[in-house]
Amino acid sequence: MTARHPRPVRRPAEQLDQLLPATDPAETSRIAHATASALLARVRQDPTDAVVERLVSFTGEHGIDTIAELWSHAPARTLPGALWRLYLLQLMIHEDPASAALLYERGRVAGLSPDVVVAGVPAPAAPEELVTLIDTILRGLFRGDLAIALERAAAFCRVQAAGAVAIADDHDPTEPERASALTTKALRLSTYAHDLATCAWLWRRDALT
Template structure:
């Protein structure tokens, strides 16, 4: 992920998810884990209240089924749902759900995993910027201060699988701590690319140098905007963990 690609739409506010647009196949197959009767009606212009009821019911049913299964293949199919079926189907069910709801949180967890898997090398670099020494965040997430791309991919799967097979609140805590570190990495990167430009501006410069400085400032602003969006997502995960522990995430 270059400086530009990490900030020009690949991550958005948690209200709309990490991805700029659905990225599955043109006609995704129906995942067996979701009720076909629900999916049959999604394209029919149902009342938003009905869609909301469906989103909550499907999220609860999916989570409950995996929690009560001992079949590792079912667990894997659920974790890789976006990879195999495309993001479109679960987007129709969950993308408009509020972040303080079970479907809204599951939507964000799926998109976090997708983003981490697709940008693992760039995210590994951002982690090293945001967490140069091991802190409590490293312990919570389960990543040291120098992860590589494969470490990020494993962590992505571990966070999502933990949501389905372990303590849901712990998985959300891990997701929150992870996004906090990456947001800090983006802020550090923004500072690093603007510092030389500020020094040059203090000593004057040619028109070309001024234009280059403007481009850098624009890139840095995008990085800071992306960091702010990730911090919003981190707060959503943190609040979701709090609600789950109180039995109020539905």
């Protein structure tokens, strides 16, 4: 079972309630899947309907935070589950860009992740590039290959996990608590990577719902 991930502070949701009201957990789950599908309607080449346009307009004006809350309880290997993990990655980089860049660079230099050495693996996006990629997806404006985008995000997580492990090793003799925290973070990033890579595999088979 995938571990529950920390959630950001909730934002007021009155406007979202007016846009897509939910009254029970089953309805919330339905809306979570519906909003995730709507944001990717252009990728799926579905007709652009009024719901998609309202949702894109809402995210453009108010941000994705409230809608992302709907995805937070979705299973990891579903479309809303994948978008929730992308959202968390974006949030992680925004909240501490220096640490994100340090982990990425250390993982890249250490070469502990196969993503920096194995030919054919989608190149991991750097922190700034990943934020741009995720932002495009979450705003409903992405038109590329979602499987590749998910694989690049997974590769980013694996490189960051490798960086966290390398830095944890450095600190283990003198700062065991910090080393433990970094090891925990590496495990969480590795879990994200596995979930996102699986979602990419499912998307290619038209089985990510």
